[in-house]
Amino acid sequence: MSSVALTGGRGFLGWHTRAALQEQGADVAVLPVGEHFDVEQARRALDGAERLIHLAGVNRASEDEVRAGNLLFARQMAEALTTVATPPPVVVYANSTQAGNGSVYGSAKAEAGDILRAAAESVGAQFVDVVLPNLFGEHGRPFYNAVTATFCHLLVAGEAPSVDVDKQLTLLHAQDAADLLIGTVDTVDTAPEQQETVSGLLARLRDIDRVYRAGEIPDLSEKFTRDLFNTYRSYMFLARPEMPLLKHADPRGSFTEIIRTFGGTGQFSFSTTVPGVVRGGHYHRRKVERFLVLSGRARISLRKMFTDEVRHFDVSGDEPVAIDMPTMWTHSIENTGDDILLTNFWTDDHFDPDNPDTIVEAV
DSSP states (O other): OEEEESSTTHHHHHHHHHHHHHTTTEEEEEEEOGGOOOHHHHHHHTTTTTTEEEEOOOOOOOOOOHHEEEEHHHHHHHHHTTTSSOOOEEEEEEEEEETTTSSSSHHHHHHHHHHHHOOOOOOOOOOOOOOOOOETTTOTTTTTTTTHHHHHHHHHHHHHOSSOOEEEEEEEEEHHHHHHHHHHHHHHHHHOOEEHHHHHHHHHHHHHHHHHHHEEOOOSSHHHHHHHHHHHOOOOOHHHOOEEEEEEEETTEEOOOOOOOSOOOEEEEEEOOTTTTEEEEEEEESSSSEEEEEEEEEEEEEEEEOOOEEEOOOOOOOOEEEEEOOOTEEEEEEEOSOOOOOEEEEESOOTTSSSOOEOOOOO
């Protein structure tokens, strides 16, 4: 996949989709819509692109704004799509299970899809209508994107979220949605959706919060639990990136418990690094990973994908702290001392060279 035009690239699902596209080595053009739409910029991005992915939409505003915004964004992309010499052969629309349910948002999503479908068919492009359920994932916006984000935010803040209306949810992790949108998974029927009630979701997240606050890792053998845990960690990392560890010492030396894990296929590793050398420079889409410097001094650096801010943590084996690497944050570790650096790593999976989930990206 060489080039993709993407709307809504700065939103929650857009961020996840861009991380997935980067693994494929795609050249992604993020197109603004609405008042910042530039038809010439859109035409340049669409001309010769392999895929247009239309994510941009309005779901939280007045009824008039919801309807007008969704239709405007679709019409803007339709205008650009139908006026380029070489339009993309595939046009993907991020639709919603609410489409056609009689609500203003559902009607607007359905009508916007019709607009984009007509434009795609007029240029001979395949129109892929991806109907998405309730999405959850890392860095969702609390009180906006989904109830999962709100629950995680409140739990991390030490508050006690409650369930106002308990109902059945169909949940899909944003990275699985991204795979659908970029075409690495064929149909929504094969995507790993999860059925859960609102109260059941909250109970799962409370268990994760309780176990993680105790310095332990929950059982991650179930994919849904792993995805919920990564979602929860994205909030906890921002609130508490460093986790002090209890160190027991006597004349023989010292003992520090790194981590306890309940089930799963976790893997512990360690590395030695000579002074001045930097390791890493990559991110993961799904892997859970923890760093712990056992001996020497190091600087651990992390950058959230598609942002410029780099977070640095200067750590030492004299005062061990564990730092988790959030998914979709590129990271590295540099030996800043004069001696060999000894670092312990833990991941939730066994390394698979055919599917390493390690995407090169400089911090």
